[in-house]
Amino acid sequence: xxxxxxxxxxxxxxxxxxxxxxxxxxxxxxxxxxxxxxxxxxxxxxxxxxxxxxxxxxxxxxxxxxxxxxxxxxxxxxxxxxxxxxxxxxxxxxxxxxxxxxxxxxxxxxxxxx
Amino acid sequence: xxxxxxxxxxxxxxxxxxxxxxxxxxxxxxxxxxxxxxxxxxxxxxxxxxxxxxxxxxxxxxxxxxxxxxxxxxxxxxxxxxxxxxxxxxxxxxxxxxxxxxxxxxxxxxxxxxx
Numbered sequence: 001x002x003x004x005x006x007x008x009x010x011x012x013x014x015x016x017x018x019x020x021x022x023x024x025x026x027x028x029x030x031x032x033x034x035x036x037x038x039x040x041x042x043x044x045x046x047x048x049x050x051x052x053x054x055x056x057x058x059x060x061x062x063x064x065x066x067x068x069x070x071x072x073x074x075x076x077x078x079x080x081x082x083x084x085x086x087x088x089x090x091x092x093x094x095x096x097x098x099x100x101x102x103x104x105x106x107x108x109x110x111x112x113x114x
Numbered sequence: 115x116x117x118x119x120x121x122x123x124x125x126x127x128x129x130x131x132x133x134x135x136x137x138x139x140x141x142x143x144x145x146x147x148x149x150x151x152x153x154x155x156x157x158x159x160x161x162x163x164x165x166x167x168x169x170x171x172x173x174x175x176x177x178x179x180x181x182x183x184x185x186x187x188x189x190x191x192x193x194x195x196x197x198x199x200x201x202x203x204x205x206x207x208x209x210x211x212x213x214x215x216x217x218x219x220x221x222x223x224x225x226x227x228x229x
Binding site for chain 1: 117118147154157159170205213215220223
């Protein structure tokens with residue numbers, strides 16, 4: 001069965017620091033990968049997704065993620081975080097492009113010190 | 115465009131009581147999802163509809179949970195009877211259709227507390 005691991009439960013950074021949130025999945029076949037974000041008091045929303053092509057995917061608000069197939073990883077990065085990036089971040093995986101079922105990780109809470 | 119609507123936003127009940135949640139997806143979205151998100155965990159898919167048919171309900175505890183989408187638009191999720199472990203946020207999402215590349219849009223959720 002597919003699963004997604006996010007090992008960092010809570011990350012605390014200062015503004016302007018660089019960010020990398022880890023995500024590993026377990027599935028040997030072709031996967032589609034997502035990062036979702038939930039800002040305080042807001043709905044869960046899509047940050048970026050990878051389906052095929054360039055393994056470096058760029059999303060909204062300066063975020064990017066790199067798919068490394070050999071490591072079963074899809075880490076999220078941002079070179080310089082802002083206070084407004086405070087949120088919960090979820091990595092998710094889909095193993096069937098014809099069906100939209102996705103499996104979410106347990107999430108990483110990101111707190112940015114102003 | 116209007117987003118996914120859910121009601122109520124909060125519900126507190128005692129164990130063994132019944133509860134129902136309502137979801138209205140984005141207009142024109144054929145696929146509707148109900149997720150359960152327990153504190154400290156990611157959302158877990160309970161059931162997925164394509165129009166008014168069930169696509170996947172493999173993780174729905176069918177002895178106590180039921181869901182319907184009779185006219186292929188809005189949907190209700192019911193729990194009867196509720197248990198303490200059902201305390202969670204219940205999220206509804208919708209997408210244009212069931213292909214994975216279609217973005218799922220989430221509603222605000224209903225926070226259920228079972229005492």
